[in-house]
Amino acid sequence: MTATLQLGIIVAYLFIALGVGLLAYRLTERTAEDFYLASRTFGTVVLLFTVFATLLSAFTFFGGPDTSYAFGPEWILVMGLMDGIIFAVLWYVVGYKQWLLGQRHGYVTLGEMLGDRFGSTGVRALVAAVSLFWLFPYVMLQQIGAGGALSALTGGTFPFWAGATLITAFMILYVVLAGMRGIAWTDTLQGAFMLVMVWAAMLWVLLAVDGGITTINAGLEATRPEFFALGSDFYTPANMLTFAISIAFGVAMFPQVNQRFFAASSETVLKRSFALWPVLVLLLFVPAFLLGTWATGLGLQADIGAGESILPVILGEYTPAWFAALVIAGAIAAMMSSSDSMLLSGSSYFTRDIYRPVLDASLSERREDLLARVGVAVFAVAALAASIWAEAGAFGSGSVGSILVTIGDLAFGGFAQLALPVIVALYWRRTTRSGIVAGILVPQVVYVGFNFLPEVPLGPVTLFTDTYFGWGVSIYCMILGLLVTVVVSAVTARSPDEDTDLYFEGLSAD
Amino acid sequence: MVSTAEKYGWAVVFALLVTFAIPWFLWGDSRMALGLPVWLWWHIGWMVLASAAFWTFANRAWGIGITDTDSTTTGDHA
Numbered sequence: 372m373t374a375t376l377q378l379g380i381i382v383a384y385l386f387i388a389l390g391v392g393l394l395a396y397r398l399t400e401r402t403a404e405d406f407y408l409a410s411r412t413f414g415t416v417v418l419l420f421t422v423f424a425t426l427l428s429a430f431t432f433f434g435g436p437d438t439s440y441a442f443g444p445e446w447i448l449v450m451g452l453m454d455g456i457i458f459a460v461l462w463y464v465v466g467y468k469q470w471l472l473g474q475r476h477g478y479v480t481l482g483e484m485l486g487d488r489f490g491s492t493g494v495r496a497l498v499a500a501v502s503l504f505w506l507f508p509y510v511m512l513q514q515i516g517a518g519g520a521l522s523a524l525t526g527g528t529f530p531f532w533a534g535a536t537l538i539t540a541f542m543i544l545y546v547v548l549a550g551m552r553g554i555a556w557t558d559t560l561q562g563a564f565m566l567v568m569v570w571a572a573m574l575w576v577l578l579a580v581d582g583g584i585t586t587i588n589a590g591l592e593a594t595r596p597e598f599f600a601l602g603s604d605f606y607t608p609a610n611m612l613t614f615a616i617s618i619a620f621g622v623a624m625f626p627q628v629n630q631r632f633f634a635a636s637s638e639t640v641l642k643r644s645f646a647l648w649p650v651l652v653l654l655l656f657v658p659a660f661l662l663g664t665w666a667t668g669l670g671l672q673a674d675i676g677a678g679e680s681i682l683p684v685i686l687g688e689y690t691p692a693w694f695a696a697l698v699i700a701g702a703i704a705a706m707m708s709s710s711d712s713m714l715l716s717g718s719s720y721f722t723r724d725i726y727r728p729v730l731d732a733s734l735s736e737r738r739e740d741l742l743a744r745v746g747v748a749v750f751a752v753a754a755l756a757a758s759i760w761a762e763a764g765a766f767g768s769g770s771v772g773s774i775l776v777t778i779g780d781l782a783f784g785g786f787a788q789l790a791l792p793v794i795v796a797l798y799w800r801r802t803t804r805s806g807i808v809a810g811i812l813v814p815q816v817v818y819v820g821f822n823f824l825p826e827v828p829l830g831p832v833t834l835f836t837d838t839y840f841g842w843g844v845s846i847y848c849m850i851l852g853l854l855v856t857v858v859v860s861a862v863t864a865r866s867p868d869e870d871t872d873l874y875f876e877g878l879s880a881d
Numbered sequence: 882m883v884s885t886a887e888k889y890g891w892a893v894v895f896a897l898l899v900t901f902a903i904p905w906f907l908w909g910d911s912r913m914a915l916g917l918p919v920w921l922w923w924h925i926g927w928m929v930l931a932s933a934a935f936w937t938f939a940n941r942a943w944g945i946g947i948t949d950t951d952s953t954t955t956g957d958h959a
Contacts, residue, residue: 448924452902455928459935460895468947584916600911601904601920611903642939649931657925661917798946879948 374524376693380700381521385541388557388704392545395553403739407479407719408634409552415643418635419651420562421555422644424705425627425712431565431655432702433680436663440673440681443598444664445606447656449614455652457619462645465623465790466632468797470641471878473633481629481789482724485796489804490868492728497808498789499724501815502626505785506717507754508778513710514539514758520703532759538707539755546711546751547744551634554711561701561708566655568698572686573658576665579689590668598664609841617845620790621783626716627709718746781822784845788814791853795860800871802856805863810856814848821848883942891942898931 399405413421438446469484478484481502486495518535529537546554577583591598602608622628635641659682666673666685673681682702686695722742727734734742778785792810796802820835821844827834837844865871883891904923912919 444918444921447921448903451924451928452899456899456902456931459931460899464946467943471947588913588916596911599913599918600909601918602908608903608905608908638943642943646932646936646939649928649935653925653928657921875950878950879944 374526376696377524377700377703380696381703384700384704387560388545388553388708389541389548391556391560392549392553395549395556399550399552401740402736403719403723403743404477404479405552406550406740406743407630407715409550409555411473411634412552412636413555413631413634413640414636415640415647417555417559418631418640419644419647421558421712422628422631423651423655424558424562424565424708425631431569431659432682432698432705435656435660436666436682437673437675437680439660439663440666441675442605443595443603444660445601445603445611446663447660449606449611450656450660451649451652452611453615453619454622454656455649457615458622459645459648461619461623461790462632462641462648465629465794465797467638467641467645468874468878469629469632470635470638472874475877476873478633479630480720480723481624481626481793482720485793485807486724486728488796488870488873489807490866490870491804494804494807495724496729497811499720501789501811502624502720502786503717505778505782506626506713506720507750507757509782510710510713510717510750510754511758511761512780513706513713514755515762517703517706517710518758518762520706524703531762535755535758535762539751542707542711542714543748543751546714546747551715554708554715555634558708558712561705565701565705568701569655569658569662571694572690572698573662575694576662576685576689580669587665587668590670591664594670595667598667607841610843613838613843613846617787617843617849618783620849621785621787624786624789624793625783626720627712630716630719714747714751717750718743721750722746781818784843784848785815785818787845788818788848788852791849792856795853795856797874799857799860800875801860801865803860803863803865804869806856806858806860809859810852813855814852817851818845818848883945887942888945891938891945894934894938898927898934902927902931 400410402410404410435446435450469478469481472478472484476484476487478487480499482495482498485498486492514535517538518531521529521534521538522531525534549557580586582589597603635644662685663681666681669685669688671681671684671688673679673684675681683695683699686698722739726742726746727739789811792807795810796807822837824835826836839847902924904920904927907920907923910918910920914922
């Protein structure tokens with residue numbers, strides 16, 4: 372009964388999304404700028420929720436509560452610092468400046484913006500290629516997640532490949548039709564829905580538990596009293612800061628988030644969403660993650676290591692079946708909504724920054740719009756094929772399938788490596804083409820090396836492990852990227868094609 | 882545009898907001914208030930404060946470090 376209900380809700384969601392997509396299609400101009408950026412028209416609410424839903428949806432419902440269930444509620448602080456404060460600062464430092472430049476020069480992608488400044492198609496293609504390297508396997512992770520969830524929900528009636536194929540086919544149809552405008556509209560509906568549901572779930576559990584918070588805390592006191600104290604072996608300062616810093620910077624460079632910086636309709640929209648961001652983060656994460664911790668106090672069990680999640684367990688125990696089904700189906704739908712934004716951005720990075728400048732410079736607007744839509748389908752089908760192939764037993768150690776999945780897991784750290792070189796380029800006129808290229812390439816190579824090469828003991832230290840002195844290797848690589856960008860820029864001369872004033876002149880001339 | 886002193890002031894404010902989003906001075910503290918750890922209440926209050934600070938920044942000082950770097954218009958900007 373519950374499975375049928377959940378399936379029904381997912382199907383209903385898909386149809387609502389398709390309806391919104393059709394509506395958006397009717398408003399769409401047939402240009403790439405409209406398809407990718409909704410012609411830069413987003414208001415405050417749409418911009419806030421589309422960034423929010425794109426980014427945090429599936430994690431809010433599964434990963435976050437699971438972490439709080441297993442290790443305690445400090446995860447709320449990590450996410451608050453990461454998304455509420457550091458990302459908000461980057462929203463200004465990177466986002467506002469990108470938006471201004473996008474308004475002045477019509478940029479649609481990060482690579483385009485950098486390529487113009489450094490007078491180099493190579494820089495443009497490099498940024499796109501690095502981004503696609505991390506994005507492609509990350510899309511696979513979403514497909515594997517959604518396919519697995521549908522399969523589990525139907526007790527295997529829908530095999531994994533069929534579930535993943537169905538969802539991918541739907542996403543292609545939807546993204547090709549709706550473009551950025553439709554995606555953002557469904558994101559907004561979904562974000563508002565998630566916010567209401569997560570508060571309803573928390574209140575419901577509080578009311579349903581006999582004795583409420585007192586009972587829950589007594590249970591925690593008896594089983595995991597250490598959850599009350601700030602910090603633990605897992606939540607060390609270095610570990611919390613590694614997560615908060617590398618994911619926040621990674622988020623700002625994730626194509627589907629970074630591209631949204633260009634899509635705001637006005638400066639006022641950027642100001643308002645900047646100020647509302649910490650409160651929105653708080654409103655979503657506090658109830659969602661507390662539910663995870665409370666499940667521990669209530670003595671509930673979920674085998675996180677084996678892929679189970681705690682949220683369905685606690686909802687199943689204390690809320691009616693229809694309510695639990697609504698939240699879980701919403702979470703699965705959320706997973707899809709993250710993927711559709713990634714498909715769109717992935718396609719734009721490929722067509723605008725690699726295909727057009729490198730392969731066919733004479734492409735017309737109309738043709739580019741068409742190519743963009745074809746690109747979505749190609750990207751999605753390729754990721755689907757790789758997902759099915761990876762899931763079909765290629766998960767053995769060292770196989771290509773498992774390597775792709777690991778790349779997806781490391782994506783935030785990988786994107787974080789782009790952030791500091793980009794910020795240096797945005798704020799320092801002396802940055803040179805050689806500097807930015809080295810600053811992008813070197814930390815990527817080192818980061819990949821330290822995560823994939825086998826550990827090598829070298830006297831007292833071990834090479835190629837993933838933490839040093841408690842800090843993740845992504846942090847060291849970010850610092851390396853910063854140093855390489857600055858030092859190489861300082862010792863190389865700028866090339867004649869560079870436009871060093873591009874990011875500084877004319878920005879205040881409103 | 883805001884004064885130079887205010888520019889540095891905002892840099893300090895942002896640094897403080899980042900630094901104390903996690904209340905390091907309550908490390909290991911397990912005191913409770915209204916059913917939740919005191920350190921969690923600190924964080925909740927801090928995020929609301931951050932929002933208010935961002936709001937003030939957006940209305941008073943928006944653009945510092947970004948729109949004031951233009952050497953051709955500096956000085957004639959009200």
